[in-house]
Amino acid sequence: MKAEFALLAWFMRRCIRQPGRTVTTGRGRRFPPPKDLPARKLCPSKDMEGQCPQEANGSHPEQSEERLPTSDLAMDAGSCAGPVQTGETVIAEGKAKIIFPSANEVFYNPVQEFNRDLTCAVITEFIRLQLSAKGIQIAVPGEEKVEKVVVDLSEGEEAGSEPAPDEEGAARAVAAVGEVCKEGVRILEALAASGLRSIRFAKEVPGLRAVVANDFSSKAVELMARNVEFNGVGHLVTSSLADARMLMYQQKAEKHPFDIIDLDPYGSPATFLDAAVQAVSEGGLLCVTCTDMAVMAGNSGETCYSKYGAMSIKGKFCHEMALRIILHSLDLRANCYQRYIVPLLAVSADFYIRVFVRVFTGQATVKASASKQALVYNCVGCGTHHFQRLGKMTSHGSNFKYSAASGPPVGPSCEHCHQRHQLGGPMWAEPLHDPAFVQRVLSALGSNPGRFGTQDRIQGVLSMVTEELSDVPLYYTLDCLSSTIHCNTPSLLQFRSALLHAGYRVSLSHACKNAIKTDAPPSVLWDIMRCWERLHPVKRERLSDTSPAFHILSVEPTLQASFTVREDANPKSRKQGLKRFQENPEAYWGPKARAKAGGGISTSLQDKRKLHQNKRKERAEDGGHLKNIPCKRLKEVRTGWGGCESGGGSGGQRCGSSWPRCGCNTP
Ligand SMILES: C[S@@+](CC[C@H](N)C(=O)[O-])C[C@H]1O[C@@H](n2cnc3c(N)ncnc32)[C@H](O)[C@@H]1O
Ligand SMILES: [Zn+2]
Secondary structure: OHHHHHHHHHHHHHEEEEOOOOOOOOOOOOOOOOOOOOOOOHHHHHHHHHHOOOHOOOOEOOOEEEOOOOOOOOOOOOOOOOOOOOEEEEEOOOOEEEEEEOOOOOOOHHHHHHHHHHHEEEEEEEHHHHHHHHEEEOOOOOOOOOOOOOOOOOOOHHHHHHEEEEEOEEEEEEEEEEOEEEEEEEEEOOOOOHHHHHHHHHEEEEEEEEEEEOOOHHHHHHHHHHHHHOOOOOOEEEEEEHHHHHHHHHHHHHHOOOEEEEEEEOOOHHHHHHHHHHHHEEEHHHHHHHOOHHHOOOHHHHHHHHOOOOOOOOOOHHHHHHHHHHHHHHHHHHHHHOEEEEEEEEEEOOEEEEEEEEEEOOOHHHOOHHHHHHHHEOOOOOOOOEEEEEEEEEEOOOOOEEEOOOOOOOOEEEEEEOOEEEEEEEEOOOOOOOOHHHHHHHHHOOOOOOOOHHHHHHHHHHHHHHHHHOOOOOOEEHHHHHOOOOOOOOHHHHHHHHHHEEEEEEEOOOOOEEEEEOOOOOHHHHHHHHHHHHHHHHHHHHOOOOHHHHHHOOOOOOOOOOOOOOOOOOHHHHHHHOOOOOOOOOOOOOOOOOOOOOOOOOOHHHHHHHHHHHHHHHHHHOOOHHHHHHHHHHHOOOOHHHHHHOOOOOOOOOOOOOOOOOOOOOO
C-alpha cells in the first residue's frame, strides 16, 4: 500500500510540475532499426525529479543497479505516462512487474507463464554455453555464488579489458543479471506485446548485451516502453515499433544479426520464419511458439501444408506431429539460405508448442536435410504408422552420398486391419531434443529451487523429455491400442513390462499422458494386445468381420507376452512423482483473444469458451456408465484413430479447444 501511494504521489507531482507534457501515443511513429545502446549511469526518475520516489521508499525496482532511460528508439514513456494510471493494474510475473490496462488493448495471457519461465531457463543455459566459450561465467541469482573475481562488463574499456586473475591465475569475468555484458548476447523479442518477456529476460537472465522488444502495435509499444522504465531495465531493453519481418530483414541486411530471436505470435509463426532463419546469428537460437494447434494437429491438413509445407493428419500422436512439422518447416526455410537447424528442445504444453533450435550455416550438412524428413503412413483403422524418409544418406569412408530413398514402406492397405493409409508430412524425423542440453537446464534448475513460478512443472516435463526414446518418432497411446480391439486397457506398467520382456525399448512422451514410444515393430504391439485380449476376452460375435478388431484378433500371436510388472518399467520421472502434466491452469483457459483497439474480449468468444470448455469431460462423466454397454458402431468399420471420442479419463487434463480430438487426457 505504502509503495503504491508513493508511486501515485510521484505520478501526480510529475504531472503538476510538467503540465505541458502529455502521453506520447506513438501512433504512426516509425523508428529506425535498433542498434546496441550505449550505457549511461542514470536513474531516469532521479534525473528528472532530483529524487527517485521508489528509491526513497525502498521500492525502486532495481535499487542496487544502475538504470538507464529508454533510448530514442523507445516510446517517450518518460513523460506523464506512468507509472500506473487509473484503471490499470500491475501484474507480477517472475521478477517483472507489468503495468497493464484493464481493457484487452495489449495482449497478455497469464497461462503462458510456463512458456516464459521455460524460455528464461533455456536461454540462460544457452548463454552460459556461449559465454563460457569466451571465458565469461554467468551469475544466476539463487545459484551458488560464483567464487571468481567479478569484472564490470557494463562500463568502459578498462574494466572489461583487464579482468583480474583468480587464485589459479586464470582470468575470469562474471556477467550478472541486470548488467550490460559487452560480450553478451543480443535478443530480439519480435512480437513482444506488453514487453513482459523481454523485461523478464533483462531481470532474470545474465549475459545480455541488449534486448529489442518489438511490436507493430503502437499501443503495445507505448505500454512496453512504460513497462521498461517501470522495471528499470532501459539500459538493456529497447522498445521498437516495426513489422517484425521488416525489422529482421533489415538487421540481416545490415549484418547485425540477433543471437536469440523469440517468436511468440497469435496462432501461426509461419509468416515470420523466413526472416527469422536469416536474421539469427551463426549458431544462434530461435525460440518459436505455435498456437494454431487445430491446423498443426490434423484438423485442417491443407492449411497446415500452406503454412508449414507439411500435411498434418488426425492421429493419436498429433501433439508430437505438430512439433515435428514446425521443425520440418524451420529446417526447410533455413535450407534455402544454406542453413540448417539443430533442435535443443521441443515441448508440447497446454494449447501450444514451443521449440528451441539453433541455426547453423553449412552447405554439406544442408545436403543431409532431405534424409532428416519423413512422410508418415497412418492407418485410419488401427493407427499403425510407418515412416518414409524423403532422402537417403550413406557414408563412404569420410564422405557421404545422398540419394533418393526407396519405398513405400507399406502395401496398399494395412497389413494388420486391412484399412487404408493416410499420408502425412513431411515432418522432422530426427531427435526433438539435445539430451545433454536438456540435462544442463535440469541441473541448473535442480541447484536453484524456486527460481521460477512454474519450476516444478518445467522439471517434470524436462525429466520426461530426457527419458523419451530420441530415435523413435511419434507414439501409440494405450487407450487407443485397446479401443481398436475393444478390450479393456492394460496398465501402463503392464504394457511397458510386456515390451521390455520382449526385448524392446520403451518410453513415455511428455506430449501425451498415455503415450508409448517404442522401437518394437507394430506387429509386436499387436501381438501384445492379442495376448492381453486372450486374458481379457472381448465378445467376438459382436465384431463386424470387416472391423479392424476382427482382423487383428483373427491372427494368432507369435509372441507370448508377459505382463509381469518389471521394476524398470516405471520411469524415474513417474516414480519420483514429478509434476509432468498439469491440471487446467484457470477457467476458460486457452489461447487468448487478439488484443484489439479499444480493448475488451467479445462476449461471443467468452461465451463460446464457456460452452466448449470441458465439454468432453462432461460428456465422458455423463456417459461414464456407457463404457460397459456395447457400442452400436462395433459392427461398423471403425475409423477410430482419426476420430476417437475417448477424450475422457480420470483426473487428467483435456486438450485445449484448438486441439483436434486426440483421445488422450493431456493437452
Ligand atoms: C501473442 S502476442 C505476444 C505475447 C508476448 N510475447 C508475451 O509473452 O506476452 C503477439 C503480438 O504480436 C504482435 N504482432 C502481430 N503481428 C506482428 C507483426 N507482423 N510485427 C510485429 N508485431 C506483430 C501483436 O500486436 C501482439 O502484440
Ligand atoms: Zn490398420
